[in-house]
Amino acid sequence: MTGKRVCPRTLTAQTSMTTTANLHEHRFSFHGLDLRYRTSMPSLLSSATAWGVYSQRDMPDAGSQLTIHFEEVPDRRAVPVSLSSSARRLFSGTRPVLGNSMRALWHCEILEDGGRLLVDVRGQGVLMIDAQRGNAQGYFFRPSAMHRDSLDMYFRYALSELLRPKNIFALDSTALELHGRGVLIAGHSGCGKTTALLSLLRSGYRYLSDDTSLLWDRGAGMEVLAFPATIEVADRTVAFFPELRDASPSPLRQGIYKKSFHAEEIYPVTGARSCEPTMILFPQVTNMPHSCLEPLSKGHALEALMPQPSFFQNEELAKREFLALSRLVQRSASYRLHFGLDVLDLPSLITPLVERH
Amino acid sequence: MWCGSRLTDQSASWPQPFSVPDADTDCPEKSVPPTQEPDAAHWGKMMRLMPARNPLVQGVPMEGDTILFDLRTGRLHRLNSLGTAIWEQCTGSATLHEIHRAICARTGLSSDRAHDGVVSFISQWSHEGLLSSDTV
Secondary structure, eight states, X not given: OOOOOOOXXXXXXXXXXXXXXXXXXXXXEETTEEXXXXXXXXXXXXXXXXXXXXXXXXXXXXXXXXXXEEEEOSSGGGOOOOOOTTOEEEEEESOOSSSGGGTTTXXXXXXXXXXXXXXXXXXXXXXXXXXXXXXXXXXXXXXXXXXXXXXXXXXXXXHHHHHGGGTEEXXXXXXXXETTEEEEEEOOTTSSHHHHHHHHHTTTOXXXXXXXXXEEEOSSOEEEEOOOOOEEEOHHHHXXXXXHHSOSSOOOEEOSSSEEEOHHHHOOSOOOSEEEEEEEEXXXXXXXXXXXXXXXXXXXXXXXXXXXXXXXXXXXXXXXXHHHHHHHHHHSEEEEEEEOSOGXXXXXXXXXHXXXX | OOOXXXXXXXXXXXXXXXXXXXXXXXOTTXXXXXXGHHHHHHHHHHHTOOOBBOTTEEEEEETTEEEEEEXXXXXXXXXXXXXXXXXXXXXSSSOXXXXXXXXXXXXXXXXXXXXXXXXXXXXXXXXXXXXXXXXO
C-alpha cells in the first residue's frame, strides 16, 4: 500500500516537459493519473513543482487525462471566460475553501455555470474548472508579484476539483502513515492539527499531507493518497519542537502567514504514497497537562468531515462524496483528541491504538 | 445543520388533532370518538398518504441511527432509531397507517407513542423537503 516518495527536487526524473513557443507543458503521473500542466510564465511554473508528484503506480483510470493551464493576463477584462445567464453563485466571501491556510487568502466568489466552476479571486485572478472534462484554466493578473504559496494553493485547489469525478476527494486534514495504517487529523485552523502531525512525524510516522488530504474511494476499498505540501507552522507550534526551534540555520521559510518547511528536510523517514485509513483524530487544544482521547460517534465524525454546504456544485458528486466519507468513518475509529501540553508524548497515546487496528 | 433526535420535542411540535385516535385508521389499539369528526376526516385522509423518500436525499445507517444528506442543500440530518425505522418504511408503497402498524410491531412502542412518532417525523420531513412532495 505504501511506496517511495519522490522528492520534489527530483521531479524532473519523473516527469517530461515540452516547450512550444512560450508555452511550457509539464507532464506528471499523479497517483497514476496523467496530469499535464501548461503555462507560459516561469513564476507560474513553481506552483506545479513546489509539491511532490508521484509516479510508478498502476493506473487507476488509464487513459484519463487532467490538464491545468495557468497564464498571465493584464486584468479581469482580459480573462477569456464568459458566463451564461444560468450561472449561479455558490459562495461569496472569505471562508476557507480548501485547507486552512487559504482562510485569509480566498476573498472570492464561486459560481457554477453549466457544470463549470468559476472562482473569481478578487484582485488576483480567475480560475475556471471543468471537472467533468478534466481541465482547469487559471488567469492571473500579476503572478510574478504573487507569493509562491498563493500560486501553489490555486494549483492544488484546481487539481483537487479535477480529482472529484475520479472519486478522489479533498479533506481538511493532515495525514500520516504507520505500517500501512493511515491516521487523519482533521479540523479547522488552530485546533492543533499540525502540532499533532509533527509530534507523530518525529516518532517515525510517514508524511502524506498537511492541511489537505486526498481520499480515494475505490468502492471495494479506500485509500488516503499523498498530497504533500510544505508544512506550515505557527510560532507557538515551533516552540514545542527543538528540531524546528533550535536548528541553525533555521529550516523555516517565511510564508504569507506562517513559517513553512519541507518534511523531508527535518524528519529522516521518507514520505508515504498511500495507505488505508484506520483512525481519524479531531484535536482541540486544551491547557490540561496530559492529552486524552474521547471516542467520537461516527455520525459526529461524518458531520465534522463534510464540506461546507455552499460548495456543493453537483448533486451526483455530492452524493459520491457523502458516501465516500460515510464509508471512511465506518471503517475508521474516530476520536476527539483533547490535546494537552504533553505535545511530544502524543505518540505514546496514539500509536498503540493505531497498531491495534 | 445538525439535527438531533426529533423524538424529544415531537409532542411540542405536533398539533393536538393528530394525537387523538381515528376510526378510519383501523388500528386495533385506536378508535375515534364521535366528537372528533372534523379532525377525524382530515386524519383519515392523511393516514392514507403513502410517503416516499425524496431521491435527492441520501441516507446511510450509522451505529443504529441514520444520517440523511440533502443533496440539494448539503444539509445533514440525524435520525434516531425510531426515525430510522420510519424512514425505511417510506417507500411510497405503504400508507401512514401501514407504517404506524409496522412501527408498532417492529419497535414494541405503544400505539400512541408510535403514532405520535410517525406523524411527527413525517410532518417534519415533509416540511424539510426530505419526502417527495407528491406523496405527502
